[in-house]
Amino acid sequence: MGRRSLPKLDAAIDFSNHITEVDDLQAPFCPQSLFAQSADLEIEIGSGKGLFVLNESGKIPERNFIGNEIAHKYCRFAAYRLAKAERTNAHMLRGDGLKFFRELLPDHCAVAVHVYFPDPWWKERHRRRRVMQPGFIQDLERVLVPGGIFHFWTDVEQYFEETCELMKEHSDLEGPFAVKPSPAEHDMDYRTHFERRMRKNDHDVFRAQFKKLIA
Numbered sequence: 001m002g003r004r005s006l007p008k009l010d011a012a013i014d015f016s017n018h019i020t021e022v023d024d025l026q027a028p029f030c031p032q033s034l035f036a037q038s039a040d041l042e043i044e045i046g047s048g049k050g051l052f053v054l055n056e057s058g059k060i061p062e063r064n065f066i067g068n069e070i071a072h073k074y075c076r077f078a079a080y081r082l083a084k085a086e087r088t089n090a091h092m093l094r095g096d097g098l099k100f101f102r103e104l105l106p107d108h109c110a111v112a113v114h115v116y117f118p119d120p121w122w123k124e125r126h127r128r129r130r131v132m133q134p135g136f137i138q139d140l141e142r143v144l145v146p147g148g149i150f151h152f153w154t155d156v157e158q159y160f161e162e163t164c165e166l167m168k169e170h171s172d173l174e175g176p177f178a179v180k181p182s183p184a185e186h187d188m189d190y191r192t193h194f195e196r197r198m199r200k201n202d203h204d205v206f207r208a209q210f211k212k213l214i215a
């Protein structure tokens with residue numbers, strides 16, 4: 001993430017009910033236990049400041065949303081925004097998303113998984129930190145319901161192409177299907193903060209969807 005400082009959080013807003021540590025969860029874990037009501041579930045890994053989860057949980061109140069973010073300060077900020085907006089269908093999990101998928105999420109629990117603008121980790125010795133790696137791809141396929149969708153967007157063309165190749169090699173999901181950007185109707189009408197930054201600076205964004213086959 002860019003290193004810009006975040007706005008100060010209003011101490012009067014209690015966001016403790018909107019955030020949980022991944023390391024405090026235990027298997028077997030039911031993701032619906034984070035919410036007041038069970039509903040179709042969407043999960044984002046690497047939520048940053050949480051614009052996607054905030055906007056989508058407002059647009060689709062009949063679904064539940066989990067945002068996952070490893071950086072404490074971004075995760076806290078995202079949870080704060082959800083609490084401020086009084087969302088009961090969205091929750092942030094602070095910790096390693098790869099571990100969350102690998103060790104905690106049950107099979108067929110999500111109708112969609114989202115990865116937007118993951119860090120590319122260019123150096124060879126840092127590659128294992130990439131979110132898009134074979135083990136995660138197998139987990140995301142397992143976690144999706146039949147007919148579920150995986151959304152992947154990045155500004156890094158090489159990461160996009162490598163991910164499309166990895167998806168082909170390590171999953172049976174159909175795709176990539178191209179996705180067109182929608183026009184922004186207001187200043188925060190972007191999928192994520194990174195999409196906003198890229199589009200405002202006229203950078204390319206590479207977008208794809210993959211669909212899990214209905215057996």
Ligand SMILES: C[S@@+](CC[C@H](N)C(=O)[O-])C[C@H]1O[C@@H](n2cnc3c(N)ncnc32)[C@H](O)[C@@H]1O
Pocket residue numbers: 001045046047048049068069070071074095096097098115116117118119131192193194195
């Ligand atoms: C480049 S930022 C993009 C943030 C957001 N998706 C957006 O588009 O604005 C990538 C984010 O992924 C988070 N991240 C990296 N590795 C992660 C992991 N293993 N689990 C959860 N979050 C992770 C980083 O802390 C960072 O906030």
